[in-house]
Amino acid sequence: MPKNQPAQPPAVPERRTLTGEEQLFVQEYWRTGNPVKAYLAVWPFTAKRVAPGAAKQLLDLPHIQQEMEQWQDRMNKRFNLSRERVMQELARLILFDPRQLYRDDGSMKLPHELDADTAAAISGFESIQMGTSKGNEEGETIEITVKKVKWADKHAAIKTYLEAQGWKKQVDTERDSNPLANLLKQIGERSAIPVVHMDGQAEEVEDA
Numbered sequence: 001m002p003k004n005q006p007a008q009p010p011a012v013p014e015r016r017t018l019t020g021e022e023q024l025f026v027q028e029y030w031r032t033g034n035p036v037k038a039y040l041a042v043w044p045f046t047a048k049r050v051a052p053g054a055a056k057q058l059l060d061l062p063h064i065q066q067e068m069e070q071w072q073d074r075m076n077k078r079f080n081l082s083r084e085r086v087m088q089e090l091a092r093l094i095l096f097d098p099r100q101l102y103r104d105d106g107s108m109k110l111p112h113e114l115d116a117d118t119a120a121a122i123s124g125f126e127s128i129q130m131g132t133s134k135g136n137e138e139g140e141t142i143e144i145t146v147k148k149v150k151w152a153d154k155h156a157a158i159k160t161y162l163e164a165q166g167w168k169k170q171v172d173t174e175r176d177s178n179p180l181a182n183l184l185k186q187i188g189e190r191s192a193i194p195v196v197h198m199d200g201q202a203e204e205v206e207d208a
Contacts, residue, residue: 016062016063017063018064018067021042021043022063022064022067024041025038025041025058025064026038026064026067026071028041028042029059030071030075035052035055035056035058035059036052038055039051039055039058083164087164087165089120090157092117092121093120093121093151093152093153093154094154094157094158094161095117096118096121096151096154097118100114100115100117100118101114101118108149111125121151122149122150122151122152123150123151124148124149125147125149125150126147126148126150127145127146127147128145128147128148129144129145130144130145130146
């Protein structure tokens with residue numbers, strides 16, 4: 001190549017057009033989230049033992065991967081989902097403070113009173129009518145209601161956040177190289193706890 005001639009950019013492979021069956025496969029995959037089910041929905045006479053490998057081969061094809069990426073982009077735009085938005089929602093679950101569920105007098109807030117960060121961490125509200133009780137000497141009755149609040153699993157949110165940020169692998173590596181962490185892990189994996197009595201004798205109690 002002459003020295004003064006600029007380098008040519010690499011050729012972009014021509015996009016292959018999907019067949020009708022391949023389009024159906026992509027649609028079924030996005031509908032079910034299961035490549036094997038999607039494959040069997042399009043090719044129902046395929047042996048079940050063959051379907052997993054066939055589905056994987058199909059997903060490995062470049063034009064199928066390109067179509068999957070386009071579907072993902074369309075879904076993200078439709079639901080306004082970006083990486084930043086998803087990470088923000090995970091951060092809300094991780095940083096959730098249960099104290100924000102209550103007023104200063106100790107009573108529980110109503111759903112419309114919660115701030116956006118607290119409301120995002122709540123996965124369910126439930127009110128149970130338990131009955132009535134006499135409230136005073138005049139015989140007035142008071143309804144007894146039990147309110148239950150369920151919030152998202154903070155541990156699972158942290159794990160997902162670590163994986164999304166690529167930190168989990170680093171944490172695992174540091175833990176494996178830390179002798180104290182390994183010792184604590186071994187202790188945690190024991191199936192019995194030794195109990196020492198005043199006379200010095202020991203017995204093992206099964207860990208619940």
